[in-house]
Amino acid sequence: MQPVKEPGFRQSVELMFNRAVALTDLSPGLEEKIRVCNATYTVRFGVRLRGSIHTFTGYRSVHSEHMEPVKGGIRYALSVNQNEVEALAALMTFKCALVEAPFGGSKGGLCIDPREWDDHELEQITRRFAYELIKRDMINPAQNVPAPDMGTGEREMAWMADQYARMNTTDINARACVTGKPLNAGGIAGRVEATGRGVQYALREFFREPADVAKAGLTGGLDGKRVIVQGLGNVGYHAAHFLSTEDGAKITGVIERDGALYAEEGLNIDALRDWISTHGGVKGFPEGQYVADGASVLEEDCDILIPAALEGVINLGNAARIMAPLIVEAANGPITAGADEILRHKGTVVIPDLYVNAGGVTVSYFEWVKNLGHIRFGRMGRRQEESRHQLIVDELERLSADSGVGWQLSPGFKEKYLRGAGELELVRSGLDDTMRVALQNMREVWHGRSDVEDLRTSAYLVAIDRVAASYRAKGL
Numbered sequence: 001m002q003p004v005k006e007p008g009f010r011q012s013v014e015l016m017f018n019r020a021v022a023l024t025d026l027s028p029g030l031e032e033k034i035r036v037c038n039a040t041y042t043v044r045f046g047v048r049l050r051g052s053i054h055t056f057t058g059y060r061s062v063h064s065e066h067m068e069p070v071k072g073g074i075r076y077a078l079s080v081n082q083n084e085v086e087a088l089a090a091l092m093t094f095k096c097a098l099v100e101a102p103f104g105g106s107k108g109g110l111c112i113d114p115r116e117w118d119d120h121e122l123e124q125i126t127r128r129f130a131y132e133l134i135k136r137d138m139i140n141p142a143q144n145v146p147a148p149d150m151g152t153g154e155r156e157m158a159w160m161a162d163q164y165a166r167m168n169t170t171d172i173n174a175r176a177c178v179t180g181k182p183l184n185a186g187g188i189a190g191r192v193e194a195t196g197r198g199v200q201y202a203l204r205e206f207f208r209e210p211a212d213v214a215k216a217g218l219t220g221g222l223d224g225k226r227v228i229v230q231g232l233g234n235v236g237y238h239a240a241h242f243l244s245t246e247d248g249a250k251i252t253g254v255i256e257r258d259g260a261l262y263a264e265e266g267l268n269i270d271a272l273r274d275w276i277s278t279h280g281g282v283k284g285f286p287e288g289q290y291v292a293d294g295a296s297v298l299e300e301d302c303d304i305l306i307p308a309a310l311e312g313v314i315n316l317g318n319a320a321r322i323m324a325p326l327i328v329e330a331a332n333g334p335i336t337a338g339a340d341e342i343l344r345h346k347g348t349v350v351i352p353d354l355y356v357n358a359g360g361v362t363v364s365y366f367e368w369v370k371n372l373g374h375i376r377f378g379r380m381g382r383r384q385e386e387s388r389h390q391l392i393v394d395e396l397e398r399l400s401a402d403s404g405v406g407w408q409l410s411p412g413f414k415e416k417y418l419r420g421a422g423e424l425e426l427v428r429s430g431l432d433d434t435m436r437v438a439l440q441n442m443r444e445v446w447h448g449r450s451d452v453e454d455l456r457t458s459a460y461l462v463a464i465d466r467v468a469a470s471y472r473a474k475g476l
């Protein structure tokens, strides 16, 4: 028998797209336009560090400009390459469409292990990379708005935003050129936690429908559910922290670079996070059993598996052995197309990446709007604040109706906004509404069409329909 070849990340995303688009009646031309990646810019630049010149390679890929600006994070990792960046940019297109964030899809990356450089060196490298992207309008509030991803965070976003402001001194919207900035540099409350928070809201919404929970062979709510998380970084930590401290879930396993920890009774996530930041890994943590082959813990018995680190970790090599009945893709692309098929046949329910980790871009959208509006919450007196809020709500609704974007302010969000709720409360409630509505839209397809087997195909169908409508409206 011929060995089955594992497709690469970009091919995997394309296969998943193809599976869904085959169920639409799009013309072949429009289908192809939506599938392809519009452009990828590769840059190599040198920085003098430690007495010699070091050359770095970076990418910014634009998958679809059916709406502008385009949006997507910038990743710092040695594994970054053109295929990976293009796959991630495609996922951004469909993710934004699914949660109705009015952006096209983009992504960037720099081939670097950030742990090899000190803070000052990283700042020099980041500013130089940003300079290269700004020169070509690949960081720009109206055209291309990056955000954090693996290996980057608030600090890198602040450096990039500052670099843009220095090169565009008269652009009053300069702050909106990047999202995920620190609060004191134009950021928004709740952005750091947003993706992990979104994972929690996605799971809460999933567990509101007992019939869906039963499809995964589970019953009841999140309370007491055994959860294994891979990657205790920004996304994995916040998801594990909120699920264990607010929903009663037990984090029975954590997989990191240097191995994994496993404990039937559940791990203390905050203590473990502190341990990792002091010791550089999970090894030696006083709770749980240490497993040197971390990836093997993906195959442990649990109720919910949350891969929140890398792509391709559930693949043809281990898919058949994955015991979790419910997999929540907090990372981008953790399941390859081949593994996805095996899991579907096994009856495993997969809540897909383009939905699960959309909390980041949703709150980035709030931040971008906040920057463009030049709003500083709590700056005015209460009466002025209330009427200003009413004006903003009226204006957002008018813009949404006129542009046909379809972004709706939910009654809950509007009520909180008008009574002058704090920024964090507003952000969380807007995110919660977004995650609920997106899963409800996916469910309509999942439950309503006999030819749709899974939530991933449902998510793609909702997204493809919106991207297609946008291209058609432009006359394509």
Ligand SMILES: NC(=O)c1ccc[n+]([C@@H]2O[C@H](COP(=O)([O-])OP(=O)(O)OC[C@H]3O[C@@H](n4cnc5c(N)ncnc54)[C@H](O)[C@@H]3O)[C@@H](O)[C@H]2O)c1
Binding pocket: 148, 149, 150, 151, 152, 195, 230, 231, 232, 233, 234, 235, 236, 255, 256, 257, 294, 308, 309, 310, 311, 330, 331, 332, 333, 357, 358, 360, 361
């Ligand atoms: N940060 C965001 O807002 C955001 C938004 C959407 C999607 N994502 C996706 O979520 C995933 C994680 O991103 P992040 O921002 O949390 O990154 P991060 O850099 O903050 O964290 C990644 C974590 O994974 C761990 N890790 C790396 N290699 C590993 C391995 N081989 N095995 C186990 N653990 C490993 C790292 O040690 C780190 O703790 C990525 O796929 C990213 O694209 C992130």
